Amino acid sequence: MKSRSLSYLSRFSLIAQQITDDEALARFYGELAERWVDRDPTAGVGVSVGTDSDARISGCFDRVTSYFEFELDQHQAQLHLMADFSELADSARDEIWKGCGSWTEP
């Protein structure tokens, strides 16, 4: 995540600026990378993890703070536990690739 963050922000910033008519929002999108490299108080890291509800979860966000040099309150995390995570993953994939039987999945 750390090595790709600016790449993603840069690409997302360009896309997002082009799909909004709200100038303030567009400006915000246009400043994403700037805020990131300046460790602006509005910048931060969020991590979301999804897994089986019976997985043994322990300290899964502990190391996030050591990768990104933000203040502690600039880190956010979410944990989603699902009864049958692999079934969800399969059905999501089927939905996305519906009708693509003739193609090899990427």
Added chain:
Amino acid sequence: MDRALDPDLLHAAVGVHEQLPDPDTLRQLLADTEVNLFLQQGDIDEALLDTAWYLQAVATARPDLQIYDLPRQRHAHQVSGHIFDLALQSTDDFSTTERLRLTLAAQVGYLGGDLTPNAAALARRAPLPDPPFDWSEPGQMSLEAGVLVLALDRAATYPLLDARRDQLADLESEIGDVTQTPYAAVDGVVRGARELINYLTYGSREALQEARQHLTRAVDTPTAASDVDSRWVAAHLLRLSDELQDTSAWSALPPDLPNLSRAMTLGDPPVLSLWPPQLSFLAGADGQPSPLDPRARRLMLSFPTSAGKTLLAQILILAHVASSDVGNVCVVAPTHSLCRELANSLNRRLRTLGRELHIEGPVWFEQTKPPSDRVTVMTPERLAGLLRSDPAALLHEYSMFVIDEAHLVAAPARGWRLEETLSLIHHLTVDTDHRILVLSAALGNQSHVIQWMTVDDEKPVKHHTNWRGPRRLNAVYTDKANFGEATDEPPRGNRRARRHVPMYGKIHLHTGDNTVAGEFIEPVGTLVLRHTKEDKWPRDKTESSTERERLVPLIAHVAQFGAVLVVQPTRVEAQRLAQEVADAFDDEDSVARNLTDLARSRLTEAHPLTQIAPKGVAFHHAALPVDIQAEIEDAVRAGHIRVLVATSTLIEGVNLPFKTVIVGRRGYTDSAGEQIESIDPAGLLNAVGRAGRAGRETEGWMILAEQSAAYNDHMFDPLQRTGNDLEIRSTVTAESALAGLSEFEDLARTTQDAIFRHYDAVADGFLSFVWFIAQALEDLERAVSIDEIVAVIERTLAWQQLDPHQRQGLVRAAATAYEAFEAQPRDQRERWSRSGASLPTARTLDTVAEQLLGRLGPDLTIDLEDLPAVVGFVLDDETLTMLLELEENTRRGFKPYRSAPRDNLIDVDLRALLLDWVAGVEIQELADQHLAAIPDDGYRSEALAEFSASVFEHHLPWTLGVVLQWVNTRLDATGSAHLLPEHLPAAIHYGVSTKTAIDLMRGGIRSRRLANAVAIHAASRTSDPESPLRDWLGSQTITDWRELFEASPTEVADLLSFARTPGAQVVSSVLEGSDHEVPIDMSDHSIDTAETAALEPQPGVPDPAPIQVVTPAGVIGTIRPADHDEVSQLLSIGVQLNIVVATSTTGPTITISLAP
């Protein structure tokens, strides 16, 4: 210093941020990375990549939001493009998708930073798919399309996009409307990209509008939100569509000349977007009129190499051709090689207009009327010859003169000829609409040159730029002995002890205020010290590695990254180094086979070039035959040469691509012990310009090898010069020339014969020019007086550069020469001033002509069809000796070995050698028979090649041409029934024995062997013996040619060009939107008319392969040789074609038209 390392630029682009390196650190990181990548010793630092992505966000922020100012955004583009580019060259193991992402990001950076051609160069290195284009992940497919579109590579883009469009249509038939699925973004990219290319190709505004709609949909379809790469590509293409519109030929060129725009976008290679300096010149920057305005009568373009000067010249030439019927264009280039290159590239655009180009042959008197094709390309000597023959006809025929590489007016040997010709044309057209365009990479903003081309108060329209696409890295290469690693060799017998010290090569890169250096890990040579009786350790010259040997590891290293040009001061050194480089390569490089074949047949098996060519190594210098030089240049262009070692001849304007240029020693010591500078500052600037070719590479390395001294920063000084720093001096301003004129003046006081003595060569040229001015004024029925002559001299560059005292000297010399002109009988002075020779030489040639007339007698008894016999008669021993002893001839015979003194000549029967040459005897046989006294095989071949290039191909045809014209004029006046064959000089020049062979050589066949072989078969043909040669050749097939004449691939290409139907309009007619019928040679298949077909090169056959007509039923026929060139060009343009099989009254045909 390279612009990418400019601290101000880095500061302006990046600023200071907590998470990024500061500008100084960034510069150091960049410089270290450059050196490490050069030495193949490292990856890209992650902090650099982060900076690049940050900069891209800065650069692509919406301008209307004014988050960043525009200059900063441009700087950010440039720096980010550079860093992404470095990342792509690193050894990092990026995935295909990531590599494509970085490529597109780098392209965006370069385009936004006004470095347009680098976008195309990047695509050449990108991991792009080959047909049949397997389906892959949508984001990757979009990235591939985006990279190709930004490279403006139409020929590659259309097939890929069409395949993707079909695949998406198949998908749609299974899942319904893809625009409501995760494929919406890739679908929008594919359709949008195609319409964008359509717009750039055909200029249709509707296509541009559609492109924008598709791309907008791609960015903003919720179902494809997760396809970030496709949306990112679409967002970039959408953002860049305005810019591409502004820079396209359709916007930048005048709308009233649509044919001109079409010639650019549909010519070959296509120009879909113009580069910044081209746009600014065409827009008429700095308050000047547009150069396309016919009222701009004098134009000066001073562009460094790789800035798009040639294309601008093409635009001006084509605009002239397309917009007026008032006259034709004469293009002048300094060498036959460059003429050929210019002609080929121009021809491929002119054909889109249905126009023809002509390339003039060498400078003989046989043809005194200028050709009347719309565009003719010739050397300065040929232009001078035409001007001398008939100035009125020349000015009537041409209304525009384009002078390429105009800085050669300063060249010691040939500069004056160009200056006098240009000055006289300039003077004679002061009050007319004639236009003169002067082009150079090294003219700078010189007030003298501007003053020279000023007509009264009307200054030339000029444009000067230092812009170039590929960045250039200037480096100095040194080597140094490491005494810490020395090993001692004990004395043995008589041999004294030696100390072997390994030497290491070091590359220094200048970064403004400091230098970054990297060292080669392996030694590049050895310094050997010898222990003397006095207990000293001097250098052992014989056992230590030479400078040349120590250069070889550097050359072999850089050759891994792309073609290398190494410049050496002398021919001998060029050949030796090339040999040593070839020895360093283990592998043979089969792609250089054409060159090897030709060298073997043309120069003998033993010739050094034949020996090294299989390794992809060659040397190039003026003493090589012209066809071999051209073949080497072709091989470099085709990427078949890894290393070319050349003297300065090659760098005078042949546009050859090299990744790296290495300049070794820049001078040599002549036999008198004088230091001669073989690469002058202009030559060095030109060499520098060869490093990194626009559109092919994003960077070029210029390496100055300084092996004789320890490194210091001043070693970079010669590389810092620009065209502005070079002064172009007329050769007449040289001390030796002025002294020669002064000597003439002194002598003229005591003898009337002073005008017929030799002085300095430039002084001789000036005196002959004075005669010619007087003659030209007479021809044009203008008043002739010394004042009129001085008025012309005042139009020379020399006049602008001399002080008043020196000008007086020039005027006095001119007045004295004019007195001598007036004192000479009218017919003699007319002949001599037209000859183009110095006046003493002209007088000798007159004597030769008189003697020949005497020998001819009243009745010609020789068979005038038998060219070798006529040569034998005309050039008897005495005549040949007289011609060879003329001052202008630089080669009088053969030395026994390479280092023999100039006057140590072996006994060779030069006349017998000449007669065998004309009879078509193969070169190996000539060497064996006539030069057996030269013991070394290699040198024997080399000496023969050099002699024939200088004497047979140049001096004798020229002088004999003058003599023949005078003799024939006299024969004609006396009512003689027979004249000497006017193509006799051509037989000597080409070394062929028949008129048919001469016609072939003139028509572009470069191989003497092939011309003779075709001529023999043509003479013995039984079917239709009277049909013209071109038709006869055109009635055969490429396969026939290979079998009958044993034609090599290069020879087949020449024959195809020769056999092309004159005036064929396949390209222009199809591109204009017509259906064009092309006859085909049938194979055994029966044909179904109205069936669609494809045109494909015959598989398994070397290029140029026959073009086959393929239908679903199989191969039904091939394109005839007469149409091959045109059809081949049409295919290479990369537009989509409809090909339908048909029959006509004359047989089966195909109908070609543009696909809708």
